[in-house]
Amino acid sequence: MAKKIDGKASAQGLRERVGEAVSALQRDHGLTPGLAVVLVGEDPASQVYVRNKGKQTLEAGMNSYEHKLSETTGQEELLALIAELNSDPGVHGILVQLPLPAQIDAHAVINAIDPDKDVDGFHLINVGRLATGAPGLVPCTPLGCMMLLKDELKDLSGKNAVVVGRSNIVGKPMSALLLAESCTVTTAHSRTQDLPGVCREADILVAAVGRPQMVPGDWIKPGATVIDVGINRVEGAEGKTRLVGDVDHASAEAVAGAITPVPGGVGPMTIACLLRNTVQAACAANGIAFDLD
Numbered sequence: 001m002a003k004k005i006d007g008k009a010s011a012q013g014l015r016e017r018v019g020e021a022v023s024a025l026q027r028d029h030g031l032t033p034g035l036a037v038v039l040v041g042e043d044p045a046s047q048v049y050v051r052n053k054g055k056q057t058l059e060a061g062m063n064s065y066e067h068k069l070s071e072t073t074g075q076e077e078l079l080a081l082i083a084e085l086n087s088d089p090g091v092h093g094i095l096v097q098l099p100l101p102a103q104i105d106a107h108a109v110i111n112a113i114d115p116d117k118d119v120d121g122f123h124l125i126n127v128g129r130l131a132t133g134a135p136g137l138v139p140c141t142p143l144g145c146m147m148l149l150k151d152e153l154k155d156l157s158g159k160n161a162v163v164v165g166r167s168n169i170v171g172k173p174m175s176a177l178l179l180a181e182s183c184t185v186t187t188a189h190s191r192t193q194d195l196p197g198v199c200r201e202a203d204i205l206v207a208a209v210g211r212p213q214m215v216p217g218d219w220i221k222p223g224a225t226v227i228d229v230g231i232n233r234v235e236g237a238e239g240k241t242r243l244v245g246d247v248d249h250a251s252a253e254a255v256a257g258a259i260t261p262v263p264g265g266v267g268p269m270t271i272a273c274l275l276r277n278t279v280q281a282a283c284a285a286n287g288i289a290f291d292l293d
């Protein structure tokens with residue numbers, strides 16, 4: 001039976017360390033990190049995420065600035081807000097919640113954010129920094145996955161890692177981070193030939209496709225470490241909905257060495273990493289050394 005990797009406990013530990021770092025910044029430097037979150041429109045899932053981000057930012061002792069704009073907001077208005085936040089010295093991190101309404105060019109908006117305030121790590125400059133090993137801001141979900149993997153396995157060097165999914169938010173940065181830790185990395189996706197066979201080679205298997213329970217136990221190498229990034233809402237018993245991952249846990253748990261549950265695995269790490277990135281950005285902006293992992 002696979003060990004369950006407790007992301008909830010790891011996230012709580014990281015939030016506590018963030019809180020302590022914030023206290024030290026206030027005490028030693030008179031500095032309170034600030035995070036601005038921009039939400040355009042009324043997507044219900046995005047509203048929940050933004051509320052949780054604001055709450056946890058305040059709980060960590062940081063300043064939270066929420067900007068809620070209407071569904072019909074135009075590109076120019078959003079870019080004007082980004083410019084204002086870029087030049088605000090009290091704002092160290094800027095996050096624009098995705099997805100954005102169709103009239104807005106998301107790439108243009110992301111790349112208008114000051115890269116040193118881009119706590120999502122989505123700006124082209126940060127993508128380039130990650131790809132070349134330069135210091136920068138790293139996307140929160142893959143960063144959280146790496147923290148769980150390092151806690152579990154300590155040294156990742158030389159391991160076969162397979163990432164299923166090639167999104168800009170998770171799959172691609174995840175592959176870059178695993179490569180930086182000297183894994184042999186395969187980025188697999190919907191067009192991959194013999195996907196089950198490729199997955200069976202993985203010492204580390206990361207599922208980030210957004211398809212409910214797509215990876216069954218017989219795609220998993222015995223003893224492998226499995227990171228399930230999926231958060232899919234499906235019909236459950238009695239007309240209720242429930243959350244499932246991209247991995248079929250009933251069959252996977254009999255084969256894997258360790259696995260992240262859904263919920264309570266990768267999910268809680270994402271916001272904790274956002275808080276961590278905000279402290280990192282605040283330290284960098286003020287020439288203060290940062291060490292929080």
Ligand code: GUN
Binds near residue numbers: 097098099140141
């Ligand atoms: N929407 C879904 N995931 C994310 C994320 O990591 N960052 C932002 N900004 N929006 C998202």
